[in-house]
Amino acid sequence: MRTQSATAPILEVQDLCVSFVQYTSGLRQRCLEVISSLSVSIYPGEILAVVGASGSGKSLLAHAVLGLLPGNAVTSGSIVFAGQKLTPKQQASLRGREIALIPQSVNYLDPLLRVGKQVRTAVNGGNAARIQREVFARYKLPPDTERLFPFQLSGGMARRVLVSTALVSGARLVIADEPTPGLDEAAIEETLGYFRELADEGRGVMLITHDIETALRVADRIAVFYAGTTVETALATDFTGEGEALRHPYTKALWRALPQNGFEPIPGSQPQSHALPAGCLFQPRCPVATPECASSRPEVRDVRGGTVRCIHAS
Amino acid sequence: MDVRGFGFFLLRKLLRMATLLIALSVLSFWLVSCSPLDPVQAYVGADMTRVSPEQREAIAEYWGLNQPPLMRFFHWGSAVLHGDLGTSMMFRRPVAEVIGERFLASLALMSAAWLFSGVLGFTLGVIAGMKHGTWADRFIKWYCFTLASTPAFWLGLLLLMVFAVWLGWFPVGLGVPAGKLAGEVTIANRIYHLILPALTLSILGVANVALHTRQKLVDVLASDYVLFARARGEAGLLLFWRHGLRNVALPAVTIQFASFGELVGGTVLAEQVFSYPGLGQAAVAAGLRGDVPLLLGIVLFTALFVFVGNLAADIIYRLVDPRMRKGETA
Numbered sequence: 027m028r029t030q031s032a033t034a035p036i037l038e039v040q041d042l043c044v045s046f047v048q049y050t051s052g053l054r055q056r057c058l059e060v061i062s063s064l065s066v067s068i069y070p071g072e073i074l075a076v077v078g079a080s081g082s083g084k085s086l087l088a089h090a091v092l093g094l095l096p097g098n099a100v101t102s103g104s105i106v107f108a109g110q111k112l113t114p115k116q117q118a119s120l121r122g123r124e125i126a127l128i129p130q131s132v133n134y135l136d137p138l139l140r141v142g143k144q145v146r147t148a149v150n151g152g153n154a155a156r157i158q159r160e161v162f163a164r165y166k167l168p169p170d171t172e173r174l175f176p177f178q179l180s181g182g183m184a185r186r187v188l189v190s191t192a193l194v195s196g197a198r199l200v201i202a203d204e205p206t207p208g209l210d211e212a213a214i215e216e217t218l219g220y221f222r223e224l225a226d227e228g229r230g231v232m233l234i235t236h237d238i239e240t241a242l243r244v245a246d247r248i249a250v251f252y253a254g255t256t257v258e259t260a261l262a263t264d265f266t267g268e269g270e271a272l273r274h275p276y277t278k279a280l281w282r283a284l285p286q287n288g289f290e291p292i293p294g295s296q297p298q299s300h301a302l303p304a305g306c307l308f309q310p311r312c313p314v315a316t317p318e319c320a321s322s323r324p325e326v327r328d329v330r331g332g333t334v335r336c337i338h339a340s
Numbered sequence: 341m342d343v344r345g346f347g348f349f350l351l352r353k354l355l356r357m358a359t360l361l362i363a364l365s366v367l368s369f370w371l372v373s374c375s376p377l378d379p380v381q382a383y384v385g386a387d388m389t390r391v392s393p394e395q396r397e398a399i400a401e402y403w404g405l406n407q408p409p410l411m412r413f414f415h416w417g418s419a420v421l422h423g424d425l426g427t428s429m430m431f432r433r434p435v436a437e438v439i440g441e442r443f444l445a446s447l448a449l450m451s452a453a454w455l456f457s458g459v460l461g462f463t464l465g466v467i468a469g470m471k472h473g474t475w476a477d478r479f480i481k482w483y484c485f486t487l488a489s490t491p492a493f494w495l496g497l498l499l500l501m502v503f504a505v506w507l508g509w510f511p512v513g514l515g516v517p518a519g520k521l522a523g524e525v526t527i528a529n530r531i532y533h534l535i536l537p538a539l540t541l542s543i544l545g546v547a548n549v550a551l552h553t554r555q556k557l558v559d560v561l562a563s564d565y566v567l568f569a570r571a572r573g574e575a576g577l578l579l580f581w582r583h584g585l586r587n588v589a590l591p592a593v594t595i596q597f598a599s600f601g602e603l604v605g606g607t608v609l610a611e612q613v614f615s616y617p618g619l620g621q622a623a624v625a626a627g628l629r630g631d632v633p634l635l636l637g638i639v640l641f642t643a644l645f646v647f648v649g650n651l652a653a654d655i656i657y658r659l660v661d662p663r664m665r666k667g668e669t670a
Contacts, residue, residue, distance in 0.1 A: 092571050122573025134568035138586045138662060147582070148572045175662040191572060 034109060035067040036199050036230040037091065042103035044083070044090055060086055060299045061254045063103070065326055065333070068199065068230040073221055075233045075241030075262075077280075078251025079296050084234045087251075088201045091232075092127060093117030107199070123150050126197035130204045132184035135176040141187050142172025148191040161190045165220070182213055189220045200224055201232045206240050218244040238265075238280055247332075250277045253297050253307040260332040273334035276308045306336065314338055346658065353654070357647050361640060365417065368639045369632075373409040377630040416636070425640075426633030430625065435637035438622065443641070446611070446618030448530070450603050452538040457545030458596045464546060465553025466588065470580065472558050480554070484547040492606045496540040496613035503536060510536045537614040541606050548599055553592045560587045590660055597656065600649030604642050 044061040061083045068074045078084050089095050091105055093114050105112045107120060126148070135144055145161070146154040162171055165186040171179075179187060185205070192200045202221060206214045222244055225231045235241050241248055242265055250258045258274035265272065269281040279292040294311040297303055303310050305320040312319065316338070324337045391399075407415070419426060425435035468480040504512045511533055560566060560583065569583055608620030615621070619638060626635040658664045 089567075094567060094570055118575065119573075121571055127568065127571035129564065129568050129571075131564075134564045136565045136569065136583050136586070138590075139582070147569075147574060150573075177663050195572065 033069055033071075035106075036070050036108055037232070038067040038104075038106040039087075039091065040065050040104045040106070042087070042090060042101065042105065044086055044095065044099055044101050046096075047098050047100065056300070057100075058299050059254065059302070061090070062302075063323075064255050066232075066249045066256055066259065068232055070198070070228050070230050071225055072246040073225045073231040073233055073244055074247050074249060075235060075245035076249045076251055076256075077235055077238050077241045080236050082251045082296060083254040083299075084236075084251055085203055088127065088203050088232070088234055091117075091201060092121050092125060094121075122148060122195055122197070124197050125199045125201065126192035126195045128188050128192050128200060128202040128205055130207065132176050132179055132181075132188070134188070135184075137176055139175075140172065141174055141176060141179065144176075145172070145187065145190050145194055148195045150196055154194075157194050158190070161193050162186075164193075165190060181209070182216070185209070185213065185217055186220075189217070189224075193224065197229070199230045199232070201234065203234045204236070205233070206235065206237065214240060239284065250274065250280065252276050253302060254299060255307065255335065256326075256333075257308060257336070258332060258334045264332065271330070273329050273332055273339040274308075274336050275312050275314055275338075279313075308336075349654075349658070353651055357644075357651075360647065361643060364643050365420070365636060365640060366413070368636055369409070369413045369416070372630075372632050372635060373412075375630070377628075416633070420640075425637040428626070428634040428637075429631045430629055430634060435633050438634060439619065439637055439641050442617065442619040442622045445616070446607055446620060449534055449538055449541065449611070449616065449618055450607055452534060453541030453545055453606075454596065454603060456538070456542040458549060458592070460542065461546040461549030461596075462553050462589075462592050465550040465592070466557060466580075466584075468550065468554040469557025469561065469588070470584075472554075472561070477554070480550065484551050487544055487547040488551070490544065492540060492544055492609040493613050495544060496537070496610050499536055499540055500613065533616070537610045537616050540610045540613075541603065544606055545599065545603065548602070549592055549595050552595050553588055556591050557584055557588050560584055590657065594653040594657055597649045597653035601646045603649075604646060 042061055042064045043059060045057050045059040048056050048058055050056050064087065066074065066076065066087075076084055076087065086095065086099075090099075090101060093112070095101065105117075107116075107124065110116070112120070135141060142155075142158055142162075145158045149157050158172065159169070162169070167183060167186055167190075171183060171187070176184070188205075192202075200221075205221075206217055209217065218240070221231050221233060225246075233241060233245060238248070242262055245262050248260050248262055248265070249256045250260070258272070258277045260272055260277065263271075265281055269278040269287070272278045272281060276292075279290075282288050282290045283292060292311060297307065297310070303320070305322055306312070306315070306324050309315045309319040319337065324335050326333050326335050327339070329339050416426060425439070427433065428435050428438050431438050464480050464484070468477040471477045500512065504510045566579065566583055569579055574582065604620070607618060608623055610616070611618045611620040612624055619642070623635065623638045623642075625631070626638060
């Protein structure tokens with residue numbers, strides 16, 4: 027485990043807002059805020075899981091950090107990497123060098139290029155072929171894997187090839203975007219093991235997932251994502267018992283919705299980014315909401331070693 | 341590569357080609373027999389008044405025109421199966437010989453147009469795709485849409501007026517200089533006469549491949565694998581070279597091979613406008629003068645030509661694309 031307090035975060039995202047300009051009908055524009063005042067930080071050696079339902083803007087967070095948002099996106103707020111505030115130009119130079127992405131599926135590999143070659147392009151300095159072979163050997167990929175095309179890989183091989191691209195790059199921050207959907211139990215276990223290794227070797231790992239159980243198995247801290255912002259950052263160890271140690275009503279509800287914890291669903295659904303409620307984003311569904319919750323958006327507060335965005339949390 | 345699978349593929353294609361040719365000959369023969377043109381009159385031409393009914397009868401007898409159409413079709417069909425396409429009424433030479441000679445002239449024209457339009461179209465498509473949404477993209481798109489809606493003969497006439505009549509840079513027509521003996525015609529003469537018709541066909545052929553390449557490149561650049569390549573730090577020309585070109589070139593080549601049909605169609609019109617003595621011009625003449633054996637021969641031959649183009653496109657895909665080449669198993 028990390029010694030968080032002693033080191034500085036490798037990545038610190040503060041008040042990140044991402045919105046898209048859309049043309050609705052004719053020339054009428056509307057601005058969709060898909061991520062609003064989001065703050066997370068990741069320390070070297072830890073895995074931070076960003077957990078949220080699909081459509082909550084998790085993947086956009088990854089793209090925003092890498093500077094790969096589409097042209098019609100407008101961002102504000104700050105992204106600080108290793109103490110340095112990132113400009114788009116710096117993001118371009120850090121991509122693939124200091125910050126690596128592990129994508130969801132084999133579809134993220136060029137279908138017409140042999141995988142060995144694609145992994146080698148991720149190498150920064152040194153003998154690319156040798157480094158690629160070493161990493162393939164480490165992940166127990168047969169030597170002839172490098173000659174295969176992406177469609178020839180089995181699911182498990184594809185997963186290891188994708189993780190290889192991050193490992194060969196020597197990046198200090200690894201962002202894994204939904205790396206486990208559709209995998210069986212053993213494959214999930216194996217994949218999570220790779221992330222743990224990456225973190226234990228000193229890298230910061232951001233694990234983006236919709237599956238809180240998967241996240242809890244490997245992450246050190248969990249950032250809970252709701253309607254484009256983080257409502258709570260908690261230690262993985264806070265997820266225990268009835269959820270008494272958790273800070274935000276949404277996190278508690280998520281925890282209690284798990285089959286082994288009572289299987290209680292939360293009524294309602296996550297608001298769409300064009301119809302966000304006034305005040306606290308969770309307030310329309312919140313069991314403990316009071317009239318003041320609807321008046322203004324709660325600020326982030328530090329509560330018991332985590333952060334929370336709720337005026338009632340203590 | 342899976343040899344057995346490829347064998348089956350070829351067999352299927354050959355079967356399809358055979359049925360295509362049979363259906364096409366039946367259809368063409370039927371259309372020609374419905375034609376109001378009297379082949380004897382078309383053959384004799386303006387001298388018709390001086391031809392007695394007996395002579396008419398003799399000519400019809402000679403060409404076998406007095407037999408019922410079905411009989412004629414079977415006669416013609418069995419001769420074709422034996423490799424004899426018959427004799428052209430216009431040229432009084434074997435159809436195969438006429439087609440061979442005319443096709444060589446057309447081939448020069450078509451291959452020049454094919455290559456030039458392919459290279460130029462691909463380049464324009466790549467530029468438009470890379471500069472997606474900019475003025476360069478809009479200009480190229482506008483240019484292609486304009487061309488796509490331009491008739492070949494009209495463009496041919498336009499080029500003829502500007503470059504041959506007004507500027508006098510190029511000859512007005514024909515495949516070789518008029519009045520020169522066949523032995524004296526040089527390669528340079530032939531190329532000189534080829535330029536305008538080839539240009540007409542190339543300018544028109546550009547639109548198809550350029551628009552396809554543009555769209556394909558836009559899709560590729562928006563794909564997950566390009567996003568991931570960018571996340572790995574690739575950018576600019578390297579990114580295009582590694583992922584763009586590879587994924588865009590194959591469809592472009594395929595489209596270019598599959599466009600043989602349009603190429604042949606365009607050639608018929610361009611040759612007519614430029615009086616270029618190629619296969620297309622022979623086809624028009626054969627149609628107008630009721631030269632049934634030549635017309636049918638040309639129909640079958642061009643069908644075969646277009647089919648071979650499409651087949652080439654299919655085969656190239658199977659040979660080049662690893663997903664087709666290696667099957668779906670790891």
